Amino acid sequence: MLSELLKPLRLTDTYYSKWLAGGDWGVAGQEDSHAVLHYMVRSECFITCADAEPIRLSEGDLALFPHGTAHTFSSAPGLTTTQLHQVLPARAAGSSHVVTVGDAHPDTEILCASLHFDSTTEPPLYRALPPVIVLRAHMLMDEPLLQRTLQSLPTEIIRTAPGARMVSLRAFEMVLVLSLRTAMERLAADSPALQALRHPGISRALTAMYASYATPWTVETLSREAGMSRSAFSQAFRDLVGEPPARHLMVRRLQEARRLLADLSVPLGEIHERVGYQSHVGYHLAFRKEFGITPGEFRTLRAG
Structure with a gap:
């Protein structure tokens, strides 16, 4: 079922960035028309959607927003946040940035990406997925292909070798598919749409x-x-x-x-x-x- 669901869903482009943060910091992202992911490379942060309880992301955790739902991410809940467009005024598809935030020497590293796909290929069931899917580090340990792909991305996305952009695009596409497969197997109780797949x-x-x-x-x-x-x-x-x-x-x-x-x-x-x-x-x-x-x-x- 997952194969049929995702068969037409192919990424057309990505925007990705490496965030280096230290001390107190907070960023508020707007609603995105694309899927968004945050992978905690080092240390931890908190993400919050609307009035929901903050979710703590620890090192090695992955948060996927299938619909690009607006959210904040910060060093601690309740901090004053800066609007994303003030930190990143331009985010062209296919480009990447290194962003530094906070009031102290960076001790936190996050890989963030906006995953662009043609809306005409979005499967109907995809729209029923929850606003955010969180895969903990211990879950990723049972998915070596997903874990190793995530771990290699911070290095791969800064390469300028021939075909580097296409490699990064397909790597992020693999992360999207493997994340949804893992969620279907491990988190079905949290989402009716994932239960439907099982x-x-x-x-x-x-x-x-x-x-x-x-x-x-x-x-x-x-x-x-x-x-x-x-x-x-x-x-x-x-x-x-x-x-x-x-x-x-x-x-x-x-x-x-x-x-x-x-x-x-x-x-x-x-x-x-x-x-x-x-x-x-x-x-x-x-x-x-x-x-x-x-x-x-x-x-x-x-x-x-």
Whole structure:
């Protein structure tokens, strides 16, 4: 299921920075349109989202914000913070910075990254992931590939060897995928969306939706795929995924339609059938209702 979920999700670019901090310090980040991660290379810090309790990150811990949720990170909870744009006025994709903050000699090192991916490839279930996923150092010890990739990134991202930018991009992509896999295995109890990936019946139905979205699925046939009664399937799906099966399938199909619309070699008139709509009118109305523009207007915008 995780493979089908993440298959269309490919990073297009990253922005990364190394933070060196000492003494008292605090930075408030804005809502980001991309996934964000913080990896504690040395020492510790605290992250806070809105009114939630502060989360302490110790050396070797990783915090992933799948949706780029606004948050602060600081040497201690409750400190006065500086806005991120004042510390980093420009953050161009593909660039990197070394940032020094605090009122004392740096004793803390954090690797931060903004992971950019095309929003048209974002799987519907990805939107149901929690605002922040924290993987502790002891969890990463059981995931040697993830741990070693994280440990090598501070050195790799400052290299200027041929292909260094592409290597860093794919390394961060691997970190994203491996982090979600680890979270699914270790933190499912904390997130209904992660539970859905592990649920025997719901995961089978989700795999069917993602891999065979053009099939004329109904709630009845999906419940049979899940090996559950229709009522039990519908309730469990809504509880774990956060929306009815029919809507989730519709969004999956329209997501694929947006991907095909971005490919100018695909004839506009064929797309509705390729994503599972028998009627062009039904597809046109669903697309416009979901995204506020018609498929043709979307293609024109992408072409421009």
